[in-house]
Amino acid sequence: MDNWINIRRDLHRIPELGFEEYKTQAYILEYLQTLPLERVTIEKWYTGIFVYVEGNVGERTLAYRTDIDGLPIKENTQLDFKSEHDGRMHACGHDFHMTIALGALTSIVENPADDNVLFIFQPAEEGPGGAKPMMETETMNKYKPDMIFALHIDPRLPVGTVSSKPGLLFANTSELFIDFHGKGGHAAYPHETKDMIMAASAFNLQVQQGVSRVVDPLDSAVVTIGKMEAGTVQNIIAEDARVEGTIRTREPDSMDIVKNHIEKTLKGIEVRYECETSVDYGANYYMVDNDQQLVKRFKEIIQKRPIDYKVAPEAMTGEDFGYFLKEYPGFMFWLGVDSPYGLHHSSLSPNEEAIAVGIDAVEATIREI
Numbered sequence: 001m002d003n004w005i006n007i008r009r010d011l012h013r014i015p016e017l018g019f020e021e022y023k024t025q026a027y028i029l030e031y032l033q034t035l036p037l038e039r040v041t042i043e044k045w046y047t048g049i050f051v052y053v054e055g056n057v058g059e060r061t062l063a064y065r066t067d068i069d070g071l072p073i074k075e076n077t078q079l080d081f082k083s084e085h086d087g088r089m090h091a092c093g094h095d096f097h098m099t100i101a102l103g104a105l106t107s108i109v110e111n112p113a114d115d116n117v118l119f120i121f122q123p124a125e126e127g128p129g130g131a132k133p134m135m136e137t138e139t140m141n142k143y144k145p146d147m148i149f150a151l152h153i154d155p156r157l158p159v160g161t162v163s164s165k166p167g168l169l170f171a172n173t174s175e176l177f178i179d180f181h182g183k184g185g186h187a188a189y190p191h192e193t194k195d196m197i198m199a200a201s202a203f204n205l206q207v208q209q210g211v212s213r214v215v216d217p218l219d220s221a222v223v224t225i226g227k228m229e230a231g232t233v234q235n236i237i238a239e240d241a242r243v244e245g246t247i248r249t250r251e252p253d254s255m256d257i258v259k260n261h262i263e264k265t266l267k268g269i270e271v272r273y274e275c276e277t278s279v280d281y282g283a284n285y286y287m288v289d290n291d292q293q294l295v296k297r298f299k300e301i302i303q304k305r306p307i308d309y310k311v312a313p314e315a316m317t318g319e320d321f322g323y324f325l326k327e328y329p330g331f332m333f334w335l336g337v338d339s340p341y342g343l344h345h346s347s348l349s350p351n352e353e354a355i356a357v358g359i360d361a362v363e364a365t366i367r368e369i
């Protein structure tokens with residue numbers, strides 16, 4: 001087991017942003033070279049990797065996907081294997097996800113399953129999205145998996161627990177980037193300016209109030225503004241402002257309703273604050289919609305093991321794994337890692353005992369589903 005903990009720690013030290021995962025890719029490729037590769041085909045795709053392992057029977061091909069990118073967060077832990085990349089952190093558990101994928105892959109290479117298995121090391125889950133372009137590759141068309149699955153760590157669940165549910169697990173998402181342009185000037189002469197801190201602040205409040213009026217209360221939607229930039233010094237009125245956020249909706253149709261609401265709100269802001277605005281929706285992810293039968297079978301497999309299975313609530317998190325599930329039947333599940341700090345937090349420190357549980361759950365699913 002120490003081997004997997006060491007691998008997780010190595011990967012934790014080198015977090016890289018989406019499509020910049022060069023060291024991560026090199027690390028995984030180097031590890032793969034230590035395995036017996038007679039039945040293995042390795043293909044690079046940008047900073048990602050496909051690893052195909054031929055099965056004993058080979059009638060079906062199963063796919064298992066891990067994401068490999070980190071986040072633009074400055075790590076705030078005292079771990080002696082903390083990030084060596086300033087301002088970058090594996091704060092969403094992708095170091096765990098990769099290690100678990102390598103653990104299951106190693107067992108399957110050393111003792112092949114009946115089915116063929118395609119392991120997908122996918123870049124850029126946090127943005128701008130690696131799943132959609134990976135789906136369109138010749139490699140995916142060639143192997144056309146019969147089913148696909150993936151996991152995500154869950155800091156709220158104890159170690160030794162997994163959870164999932166049939167149907168919707170994660171929401172539809174869209175990134176949101178808005179630029180405001182007005183007229184700067186002296187802090188003492190606001191009437192001669194068009195203050196973009198006022199415009200952006202008004203937008204932030206109005207958009208929150210409005211979402212509750214345009215989306216069916218039986219559906220769910222959230223707009224979060226995670227970043228706002230404006231101004232230069234304390235006594236100059238800001239000519240420009242930028243807000244960055246994300247939209248989450250339970251139903252795909254509500255995404256258009258929220259976007260329409262944002263655009264109408266911006267038109268009002270333009271009139272009221274005499275400014276120009278432009279909006280860019282960045283990356284959009286399709287919801288994670290789990291296959292009913294496969295989740296049922298997964299639950300049966302897990303319940304034969306010393307692992308607790310819990311029914312997961314729906315979450316407004318996003319995952320571009322949803323694009324794989326749009327094309328292939330499959331599912332995603334949460335793996336308990338018991339951390340007092342949540343996903344995307346600079347102090348996230350998942351319990352490494354969960355790695356063995358993850359490897360066991362993934363390997364058993366590959367062999368028994």
Ligand SMILES: CC(=O)N[C@@H](CCC[C@H](N)C(=O)O)C(=O)O
Binds near residue numbers: 092127173245316
């Ligand atoms: C599991 C998780 O935390 N996923 C991310 C996906 C982000 C998608 C995109 N960059 C966005 O912000 O919309 C999440 O924040 O849910």
